[in-house]
Amino acid sequence: MKTNTNIQEFIVTRLIKLSGYSAIVFVALIFLFLIKEGVPTFAEIPLGDLLSDRWYPIEDYFGILPLISGSLIITLGATLIAVPLGIGTAVFIAEIAPRWAREILKPLVELLGGLPSVVIGFLGILVITPSLRVLLNLPTGLTALAGSLLLGFVALPTVVSVAEDALDTVPRSYREGAWALGATRWQTIWRVTLPAAKSGVLTAIMLGIGRAIGETIIVMMVTGNAPIMAFKISSIFSPVRTMTATIAAEMGEVSNGSIHYHALFFIGMVLFIISLIVNITASAVVFRSQKRSEKVLS
Amino acid sequence: MNKRAIFIVLTLLIAVFLTSCSSSAESASETGADQAYIENKGSDTIVNLALAWAEEYQKLYPAIRISVTGGGSGTGIAAMLNGTVTIANSSRSISEDEKKQAAEKGIEPVEYIIAKDAIAVIVNPNNPVSQLTLQQLSDIYSGKINNWSEVGGEDRQIVRLSRETNSGTHVYFLETVLRLGSKENKTLFSTDTLLLPSSEGIINELRTNPNAIGYDGLGYVPKDLKMVAVSKDGVLPYVLPSINTVNDDTYAVSRDLYMYTATEPQEETKKYLEWIMTAEAQKIVADLGFVPIFK
Numbered sequence: 137m138k139t140n141t142n143i144q145e146f147i148v149t150r151l152i153k154l155s156g157y158s159a160i161v162f163v164a165l166i167f168l169f170l171i172k173e174g175v176p177t178f179a180e181i182p183l184g185d186l187l188s189d190r191w192y193p194i195e196d197y198f199g200i201l202p203l204i205s206g207s208l209i210i211t212l213g214a215t216l217i218a219v220p221l222g223i224g225t226a227v228f229i230a231e232i233a234p235r236w237a238r239e240i241l242k243p244l245v246e247l248l249g250g251l252p253s254v255v256i257g258f259l260g261i262l263v264i265t266p267s268l269r270v271l272l273n274l275p276t277g278l279t280a281l282a283g284s285l286l287l288g289f290v291a292l293p294t295v296v297s298v299a300e301d302a303l304d305t306v307p308r309s310y311r312e313g314a315w316a317l318g319a320t321r322w323q324t325i326w327r328v329t330l331p332a333a334k335s336g337v338l339t340a341i342m343l344g345i346g347r348a349i350g351e352t353i354i355v356m357m358v359t360g361n362a363p364i365m366a367f368k369i370s371s372i373f374s375p376v377r378t379m380t381a382t383i384a385a386e387m388g389e390v391s392n393g394s395i396h397y398h399a400l401f402f403i404g405m406v407l408f409i410i411s412l413i414v415n416i417t418a419s420a421v422v423f424r425s426q427k428r429s430e431k432v433l434s
Numbered sequence: 435m436n437k438r439a440i441f442i443v444l445t446l447l448i449a450v451f452l453t454s455c456s457s458s459a460e461s462a463s464e465t466g467a468d469q470a471y472i473e474n475k476g477s478d479t480i481v482n483l484a485l486a487w488a489e490e491y492q493k494l495y496p497a498i499r500i501s502v503t504g505g506g507s508g509t510g511i512a513a514m515l516n517g518t519v520t521i522a523n524s525s526r527s528i529s530e531d532e533k534k535q536a537a538e539k540g541i542e543p544v545e546y547i548i549a550k551d552a553i554a555v556i557v558n559p560n561n562p563v564s565q566l567t568l569q570q571l572s573d574i575y576s577g578k579i580n581n582w583s584e585v586g587g588e589d590r591q592i593v594r595l596s597r598e599t600n601s602g603t604h605v606y607f608l609e610t611v612l613r614l615g616s617k618e619n620k621t622l623f624s625t626d627t628l629l630l631p632s633s634e635g636i637i638n639e640l641r642t643n644p645n646a647i648g649y650d651g652l653g654y655v656p657k658d659l660k661m662v663a664v665s666k667d668g669v670l671p672y673v674l675p676s677i678n679t680v681n682d683d684t685y686a687v688s689r690d691l692y693m694y695t696a697t698e699p700q701e702e703t704k705k706y707l708e709w710i711m712t713a714e715a716q717k718i719v720a721d722l723g724f725v726p727i728f729k
Binding site: 189190192193194195197202261262265266269275276277278356357360361362363364374375377385386388389390 | 478590591592593598599600605622623625626627628629630631635638639642643645646
C-alpha cells in the first residue's frame with residue numbers, strides 16, 4: 137500500500153512538472169518556428185519596402201505599417217472601452233452589489249465571455265455597422281470604431297472576471313481598517329481595495345488587451361480590411377486592416393515558402409513581440425510596486 | 435500496477451492508431467491502378483467547379499476516379515504539356531508561348547470551353563447610377579473618382595468594396611476592369627478599398643449602404659440589389675450582365691473558362707468531357723455562380 141502511494145506521488149509530481157515545463161517549451165517552440173519562417177523576410181524584402189505604406193501582396197507591395205497601425209488603433213479603442221467599464225463592473229460586483237445581485241451578475245458576465253466571436257461579428261455586421269453609418273453620418277460603418285466597440289465587448293468579460301477575483305481576495309480587515317479610520321466607501325475602494333488588488337487588476341487589463349489584439353474573425357468581419365495608414369485619431373472613423381485579419385485572410389492561399397508566406401510569418405512575429413512587450417511592461421509594473429510595498433512594510 | 439497497465443494499453447492503442455492511419459493512405463493510392471483515373475489540375479477559379487463535377491460524376495460512375503487540384507492556369511497547362519495530368523483547367527486561353535512548347539513536344543492541345551465567368555458590378559437599389567463605362571469603373575476603383583456626383587449620381591462619397599486579394603475574382607477584376615485588359619497598365623486598387631473576405635460581406639454592405647459599389651460573380655448577385663450596365667468604351671451600348679449577354683459576348687466583364695487535353699482524349703476522359711457539356715453538369719455551373727454555356 138505504501139509503495140503504491142509512493143508511485144502515485146511520483147507520477148503525479150512528474151506530470152505536474154512536465155505540464156509546467158511544457159508551457160515554456162511550447163512558447164519557445166512557437167517563437168522559434170515564427171523566427172524560422174519570418175526572418176527570411178529581411179533577406180527577401182528591403183527594409184524600406186517593409187516600412188512603406190502600401191500592402192498589396194499579389195503585386196509585391198509588402199508595407200506592414202498600415203497593418204500595425206490598424207491593429208494598434210483598434211486595440212487602443214477596445215482598451216479604452218473595456219478597461220474603465222470592466223473595472224467599474226468588477227468593483228460594483230465585488231464591493232457594492234448585494235449578495236443576490238452578485239450571484240446573478242457574475243455568472244452572467246462569464247456567460248458573455250463564452251459567446252463565440254463569430255456570433256458577435258455577425259451581430260456587428262447586421263446591427264452595429266449599419267447604425268454607426270447612420271448615426272455618425274459616415275460613408276461606411278465598416279470602420280475601426282466598429283471593431284473597437286465589439287472587441288471592447290469581447291474583452292470586457294475577461295477584465296471583469298479577473299479583476300473581480302482579485303478584488304475578492306483583498307482581506308476584509310483592510311476595508312474594516314479604512315472604515316475605522318473614517319474613510320467613506322468610495323475612499324476605501326479607490327485608496328485601499330483597488331491598490332491592494334493592483335497586480336490582479338493589471339493582469340485583468342493585460343488579458344483584456346491580449347484578447348483584443350489577438351481577435352481575428354470579428355475584425356475581419358467589421359473593419360473593412362482596407363490597408364490604410366491609421367496613425368491619426370480621426371482614423372478611428374475609417375476602415376482599417378489588422379495584422380490578425382491579414383494573416384487569416386491570406387494564409388490559406390499563399391504558396392509555401394514564397395515571399396508572401398514569409399511576410400505573413402513576419403507579421404506573426406511582430407504580433408508576438410507586441411504582446412510580449414505588453415506582458416513584460418505589465419509584469420515590470422507589478423514587480424516594482426511589490427518591491428515598493430515590501431520596503432514600506434519593512 | 436493497475437495504472438501502469440492502463441498506460442501501456444493506451445500507448446499501444448495510440449501506436450496502432452498511428453500506424454493504421456499511414457497504411458490506409460498507402461492502400462488507397464494502390465487501388466487506383468486498376469480503374470480509370472483522370473487527373474485534373476489548374477486554375478484556382480475553376481477548382482471548385484471541377485471538384486463539384488468530379489464528385490457528381492464519380493457518383494454516377496463509381497469506377498472512374500477523378501482527382502482535382504488547383505495551382506493556377508499556368509501550372510495546369512504546364513502539367514498537361516508534361517503529361518503529368520490528363521486535363522488542364524484554365525481561366526484563360528492557351529498562350530502563344532505554350533502553343534510553341536506543345537508543338538516542340540509534338541502535342542496538339544484540344545480546347546474545350548466548359549463554362550463562362552461574368553462579373554457583375556453592383557450598387558445599392560437606391561443609387562440612381564445605373565450605367566458606367568469600363569474607364570469610369572477603373573477610375574472609381576483606383577481612387578480617381580471619389581464622389582457619385584462625378585458619374586451622374588448623388589453627392590455621396592463612393593465606398594469601394596472588393597473581394598480579398600486571394601480571390602480569383604479580385605485578380606480578374608484588377609486585370610480586366612482596373613487595368614482595362616492591358617498588360618502594361620499598372621493601376622492598383624485605391625488603398626481605401628474595403629477588402630471583404632466573402633461574397634456575403636459584400637452583398638450585406640451593398641444592401642444597407644447607398645454609398646457602396648461592389649462586384650461579384652454573376653451567379654452570386656441577389657435579386658434585391660441593382661446591377662450596373664457596363665459599356666466597353668462609352669460608344670458601344672451599356673449592357674446588363676445576363677446569361678444571354680455573356681453568351682453573345684456583348685457584356686464586357688466576362689470570360690470563357692477552359693479545359694485542355696494534350697491530344698484527342700481517351701475514351702473515359704472523352705466521356706467525362708462530353709458529360710460536362712450536358713444540361714445536368716451545366717446546372718452545377720449555375721449553382722456555383724458561373725454562367726452556363728448555351729447548348
